[in-house]
Amino acid sequence: MQYILSESNLTYEGERFTAGIGALMIHPDGKPYHTFRTQTVLASGDNLRFVNCTFENTAGPGRIAGQAIALYLDGRNISLENCTLLGYQDTLFMAPLPRKEQEKDGFIGPTETEPRTDRTYYFKNCRIEGGVDFIFGGATAYFDDCIFVSREPGYVFAPSTPVEVPTGFVARNCRFERAEGVPDGSCYIARPWRIHGKVRLENCWLDKHICPEGFHDWGKIEAHETAVFEEYGSKGPGALGAARPGWVRFE
Secondary structure, three states: OOEEEOOOOEEEEOOEEEEOOOOOOEOOOOOEOOHHHOOOEEEOOOOEEEEOOEEEEOOOOHHHHOOOOOEEEOOOOEEEEOOEEEOOOOOEEEOOOOOOOOOOOOOOOOOOOOOOOOOEEEEEOOEEEEEEEEEEEOOEEEEEOOEEEEEEEEEEEEEOOOOOOOOOEEEEOOEEEEOOOOOOOOEEEEOOOOOOOEEEEEOOEEOOOEOOOOEOOOOOOOHHHHOEEEEEOOEOOOOOOOOOOOOOEEO
16 A cells, blocks of 8 residues: 655654555556655655654565655655664655656656655654665755665665755764675765765764775766765774775765
8 A cells, every 4th residue: 555645734653654566566557667656655745743653665675676665755844753764775765856857757656747846854763774775866854863774785875966955965973784694895875866966974883884985976977076975974894994986075
């Protein structure tokens, strides 16, 4: 079952939302679901608060199911506290979508024709699990005291921050952990879904699954001049011996 939470000014506490739709599955219209129709929950209401809630997409790893969103945020002033998000590829999407799609039907889904409105989201003490690009989108988002768990080799953040928006994803006092069996050096902190993507880490702890480079350019050489990837005060075994690229601000 997929859930659409479109009413505003509500608090959800202790709820569990589970579904299992992947991008490679076939929609009733005969097309694949693609990324933006897979979400377990679409939260499009304004002024929503989630406390002790779980959002899960059980479709499986991306190599089997393709993208599979657990939570799709597209409302104003949404916050999550002590929540758990479970998935593999594309666990959490935060609107807006990029202005242009790069492949046919790339944005097919419930908000593909909606205006690309700037959004800001807040996460406190949340646990987010995934594999490839499992936190992505164009929003400004603040993650305080959260845990990001890589369940397979991949990338944690994939921002598409609009060029005129000064702040993308900010992780403060967070932990980058891994599931059992994820190899050392097999995961990146971030790569730019669009070339102006922005990510900043402040005083985070990194396990050994984070590779020395930390950040990847997704083969977009121009992003070296346009993306803003910053990392300050990192600690833990994944921060030792760091060899971040020259286009990343690292202290």
